[in-house]
Amino acid sequence: MTDNPSNAGAATSTGYQPAPWCGISRNALLILLVVFIAGASLRLFGLPHYKRGGYDEVLYSTYVTTLDAYGLLNYPAMVRVYIEDQKTSPTTKLPPTRFLYIFMAYGWDRLFHDSELESLHAISCLFSILVLPLAAVFAYRLGGERMAVGTLVLVTVSPMQIYVSRHALIDGFFAFWALLSLWLLWENLQKPRSAAWLACYTASLALMVITKENAFFVFIAIAGILAVNRWTKFGIVNLPLTLCTLGGGALGVAILSILSGGLDTCIETYLVLMKNASHFPYAIKTGDGPWYRYLYDMMLMGPIVLMLAIGAAFRVTREKKDHLFLLAFIAFSYLVMCNVKYGMNLRYTSMWDMPMRYLAFWQLCAICDSFKTRRTLALILCMAVLCGWELRQYYIVFVENNLYELITAALTHALKIVK
C-alpha cells in the first residue's frame, strides 16, 4: 500500500489518464442517449410480459408485506421469525437481511400503491435501467467515449441484464451496487483523498452489504484489487481509502445488525442460511459443478462476448490499467464464487456483465483495427451482428423457452443440447 503525501493527486504517476468529465462530444452523447432509451425500452416493455412470481419472488413479496404491516421498527422480529423458521424448515428461504431491496420495494409500494410483487419488479427494472448510465459513465472514465458507447450498446442487449429487469429478482439490483462500488473504487484510486469520492464509495459499499450476501464476493475482489495494486499500479492506495473500504463494509454490517436486533442475530441468520443451503436438495441439484461451470454457463448464454472477453484477458498488459482492473475484479470474485459449494448460479454473474462487455468491446475494436480505413464500418457491422445475436439468445432462452431459473439444466434444455 502507498500512503505517500507526495503521491496525492498524482494519479498520472500510474501512467493512466482518466477521461475528463467534460471531454465527451455531442455526437457521442446523442448516441449514448439513443442507446439508453432503447435499453430502457427493452427493460420496460420487452418480452416476456411479467406474469407470475417465482419461489424467490414470493418470499421477497412476503417480506415487503410484513414490512408494510409491521413497519421498520419491527424488522428484528421479522429476522427472528426467519431464524426460527429456518431452524425447523427443511427448505432454504432467502433471508430478510437482503434489506435494501425489500426496503426499496416497500418504499415504492407506499409511494405508488402497487402490489408487493409489482413494486419489487419495478425496483428490479429501475435498477437494471440505472445500470446502463452507470456502465456508460464507468466505461467512459476508463477508456473514453468510444469505449462508453460500445460498452453501453453491449450492456443494453445483454440477455442477463434484460432478464433481471423482467422479474422481481435481486440480482440486477445487486449488480448495480456492485458495479457502483467498483467504479467508485476506481475513481478513488485515481483521485486519492477526495472526500466526496471517499464518502460515495463508503456509502455504496454499505448499501451493497445491506443488499445481498454476495457482497462478500465483491468485497473480496475489492480487497484483492487493493492488495495487488502494489504491482499493477491501478492508482494510489492510501490509508483513507483502506479505512473507507473497511468502514463501508462495517457500516453495512452495523446497519444489518441493528435491523436484525444485534450482531449475533445477524450472524446467526447467515449461519442458518449457509447450513440449510448446504443440505437443500434444489441447491445440491443445481448449484454444484467444477470451477469452470460459470464459464460454461456464460458460454451457453453469450458465447461471442465470452470468447472476446477471454481474448482480451489474454492481451492484458501492465500498461492497460483499465483492462487489468476489470479483469482483476472478475478473477478475484470468480475465485471465491466458484468455490461456494452448491452455490453456483449464472444469475450471480450479472455483476460481471459490464466488465466483460468492456473487455469484449475492446477486443472487437482490436480486431476491427486491422481493417484500417474501413475499421469503423467493420466495427459497426460486428456490433450489429453481436447485438442481434445477443437479442436472439435472449429470445430463445427467455421468451421462447420462458426460462425463469438460470440453471445449467434449463439452459442446455432451452438450447436443445440436452433433451
Next chain:
Amino acid sequence: MTSPQTAARQPFYGMLLVLVLALGIVLRVYPSSSFKGVGFDEKFYEHYVTRLNKVGLMQYPAIVTEYIENQSQLTYSVLPPMRFLYIFTSHLWSVTMRTDPMTSLHRVACAFTILMLLVSYVFALRLGGKWIALGVLALMCCAPTQIHMSQHALVDGFFAFWALLCLWLLWENLQHPDRPAWLVAYGLGLACMVMTKENAFFAYVAMSAIVIANRWLAFGKVTPRLLVAMFIGPLLGVLALLALAGGPHQLIETYHQSVSKNYTLEYAIKTGDGPWHRYLGDLLLMSPVVFLLAVGELFHLRRDNRIGWYFTLFISVSYLIMCNIKYGMNMRYTNMWDMPMRYMAFCRLAALSSYFERRKNAVLVILVAVVCLVDLRQYWVFFVQHNLYELVSAYLLNAVDILK
C-alpha cells in the same frame, strides 16, 4: 557447428523426449477406462471385421449389399461398412496377430493414437522447433479425448490420425512446392482419409479453404501439382470405395441410407442437437485450460503468424460445417482439432511464461506440467470415475456434477 552447450543438451532433450513419449504410450496402452462393455458402434465394427475375416476382401461388395438391405429394414441408422480403412486395418491385424476382431479393432485404435503422438511431434517440430514440439507432445500425451480413443474400438482416433497427417503433409507441400515425395504422400494421405470416415469431408473442405486463403495469408506456395494431388488423392479414395461398394449406385445408396436414417435415429436427435456453440462448450468441459489458452492465442494472432492462421483456419472452417450438421454433433469428431488446439495453447503458455524473463523456461515447464495434470484429472473424472463411453454433452455435464 554445434556448440558445447547445445551438444550437452542433446542427450537431455533425447531423454526428455523418450520420457514424454513413453508416458503417452503408457497412458494409451494401459487399460484405464472403467467402461469395459462393448459400445453400439463397436459391435458393428466387430461385425464387419468378422465378416471380412470370413469372406475376404474380394467379397466386400457383398458386405455392403448386406448393410444396405439391413439398413433399409431399420428405422434408425447404423454405421456403414464404408469406413473401410479402419475395418481393413483391423482385419489385417486380426489375421497377422491372430487376435479376435474386437481385440484387433481396439489395438488398431490404440496404435493409431500412439502414431498420432508421433505425427503431432513431427508436425510441431517442423513448425516451431524441437522445444515447441516437446511441449506439444507433452500436452497431446495427456489429452483426455486422445486417451479415451485409445481405450475403445472407435474410428475417431484412427480418423484423427489421417486428418492430422494430411494437414501436416499439406503444410509440407506448401513449404516445399512440387516435391514428388511430399505430393505423393499427401495424395495417399487424402485417399486414406477418405476411405476412413465420412468426416473426411469436413477436413477436406477445411484444407481447401487453407489453399484458397493462401493467396492472402501466404502459408506457402500453391502449385498446380498440389491442386492435382488434392484432387487425385480423394478421387483415389472414392474410387477405392466405389470398387469396394460394388459400384456407384451401391456407394451412393450406402451414404443415403446412413445419412437419411440418422435424422430419425432417436439417439442422434436426443444427443446430437444444439446451437453452433455446442462444440465450444463441450471442449471447455473436457479440457478447460487448453481451451482457454487456445482461445487466448486465437485473439493474439497477427497477420504474420502463419502457423496460427493455418490452424485457426483448419479448425474454424471444419467447425463451420460440423456445427451445421443436424443431429450430428458429437465431441468425438473434434479429435482432429486436438493437436492444433494444443499447439496454440502451448504458444500462449510460452508467451505467458516470457513475462518471467530469466526464469521463463522453468515457468514454462511448470505451466505445461500443470496443464497436463489438469487434463489427466479431467480424463480421470470423465472416463475412470464416471465410466463415460459416449461423449455427449449430457453425460459430460453429469460427470462434472453440473447436471444431476
